[in-house]
Amino acid sequence: xxxxxxxxxxxxxxxxxxxxxxxxxxxxxxxxxxxxxxxxxxxxxxxxxxxxxxxxxxxxxxxxxxxxxxxxxxxxxxxxxxxxxxxxxxxxxxxxxxxxxxxxxxxxxxxxxxxxxxxxxxxxxxxxxxxxxxxxxxxxxxxxxxxxxxxxxxxxxxxxxxxxxxxxxxxxxxxxxxxxxxxxxxxxxxxxxxxxxxxxxxxxxxxxxxxxxxxxxxxxxxxxxxxxxxxxxxxxxxxxxxxxxxxxxxxxxx
Numbered sequence: 001x002x003x004x005x006x007x008x009x010x011x012x013x014x015x016x017x018x019x020x021x022x023x024x025x026x027x028x029x030x031x032x033x034x035x036x037x038x039x040x041x042x043x044x045x046x047x048x049x050x051x052x053x054x055x056x057x058x059x060x061x062x063x064x065x066x067x068x069x070x071x072x073x074x075x076x077x078x079x080x081x082x083x084x085x086x087x088x089x090x091x092x093x094x095x096x097x098x099x100x101x102x103x104x105x106x107x108x109x110x111x112x113x114x115x116x117x118x119x120x121x122x123x124x125x126x127x128x129x130x131x132x133x134x135x136x137x138x139x140x141x142x143x144x145x146x147x148x149x150x151x152x153x154x155x156x157x158x159x160x161x162x163x164x165x166x167x168x169x170x171x172x173x174x175x176x177x178x179x180x181x182x183x184x185x186x187x188x189x190x191x192x193x194x195x196x197x198x199x200x201x202x203x204x205x206x207x208x209x210x211x212x213x214x215x216x217x218x219x220x221x222x223x224x225x226x227x228x229x230x231x232x233x234x235x236x237x238x239x240x241x242x243x244x245x246x247x248x249x250x251x252x253x254x
Contacts, residue, residue, distance in 0.1 A: 001073030002055035004220050015218040015232070015254060019076070025216055025253040026084055029234050032251045034091045040238055040247065044095040046151055047085065050190030050213060051103025051162035053077045053126055074122045078129035085130070089139055098134075099143040099151065100127050103162040103191065121145075148176065153239040156185045156205065163189030169210040170200040186245060188213060188235075193223035195230040195250060205244030211235065218254050 004017040054073040081098070089096050102123030124145045131142040143149055148161040159176055166172045166189060173187050185203040193215040199207035215223075218232030232254040238247035 001069070001076075002217070002220075004217065006219055006221075006224070015220070017217050017220070017232070021254075022216060023080065025232055026080070028253050029251055030084065030088055030091070033088065033236070036236075037092060042094070042238060044097070045088075045092065046097045046099055046153065047088075048149065048160045048188060049081070049098065049100035049123075050160060050188065051101050051123065051164075052190065052215075053100075053103070054122060070122060074126050075129070078126040079133070081126070082130045082133035085134065085140055086137065089137070095139050095141070097141045097143060097151075098127075098130060099149040099160065100130075101146055101149050101160055101162055103164060150180065150182070154241040154244075156239045156244045157183055158186045158188065158239075159184045160188040163191035163212070166191070169198045173200050173208060173210055184208065186211060186237075190215060192226060192228055193217060193220060193230060194226070194228035195233070195235075196228075203244070205242075209245070211237075211248075214250060214252075216253065 001019065002017065004015065006014040006016075008014055054070060054077055085096060085098055100123055102121035127142060127145040134140045134142060148159055150157070150159050152158070159180075161172075161176065163172070169187075172189070173184060176187065177184050183204070185205070185208055187208075187210045189210065189212050192212055194212055195214045196212040198210050200210055201208040203209070213235040214230050214233035216232055216234065219229040223229045231252045233250045233252045236247075236249050236251060237245055240246045
């Protein structure tokens with residue numbers, strides 16, 4: 001639902017984003033995944049959606065970049081994702097699981113900068129809409145909505161969380177391990193619009209890693225404020241039995 005245009009001192013467009021650009025980037029992502037399919041003999045795919053699916057009306061400044069409101073944005077996003085997942089499955093011909101967690105922009109916070117009602121997250125609606133749209137397709141499953149998502153992929157424990165409350169990678173990994181009483185090998189987070197990977201200790205097959213992924217939005221005013229910007233993109237990870245994560249690449253989309 002947001003419209004963004006960042007320019008350099010010389011008038012060059014650093015990043016442009018709007019709902020149409022989002023759809024173009026997702027189409028490009030699908031094409032890249034399908035083109036690379038012969039390189040990897042994977043048997044199934046998990047699509048992690050790291051949150052902030054919609055812009056929302058968080059504060060007065062949001063009004064300057066909104067193209068549509070919270071409800072319309074959520075409906076449009078859910079419909080698009082359901083269609084995109086079907087298109088991806090039709091190309092790959094393997095089981096796909098959609099696993100999403102809400103972010104801070106998904107919260108129902110109309111013109112309020114406070115997270116007064118953290119449970120009122122529009123990702124619940126998005127996930128349920130996607131699930132209902134895909135309920136008759138046996139090869140696509142939709143994980144229940146949650147503030148984080150956990151998957152054991154070829155014996156590697158992966159936890160995905162949006163990351164808006166994270167202060168330290170090592171502390172974040174330790175917190176979720178204690179909270180859920182489970183070992184985590186890879187922690188995936190979004191939020192910052194910035195690609196970064198950090199080792200935080202010994203894991204089963206190598207280092208425990210925290211992976212901050214790119215955003216489909218790319219650089220925006222928030223990431224500029226943090227002085228952490230990356231191109232729009234999505235992370236592609238391959239896990240193999242007894243070896244952990246054996247391949248990682250970023251699909252850059254702008």
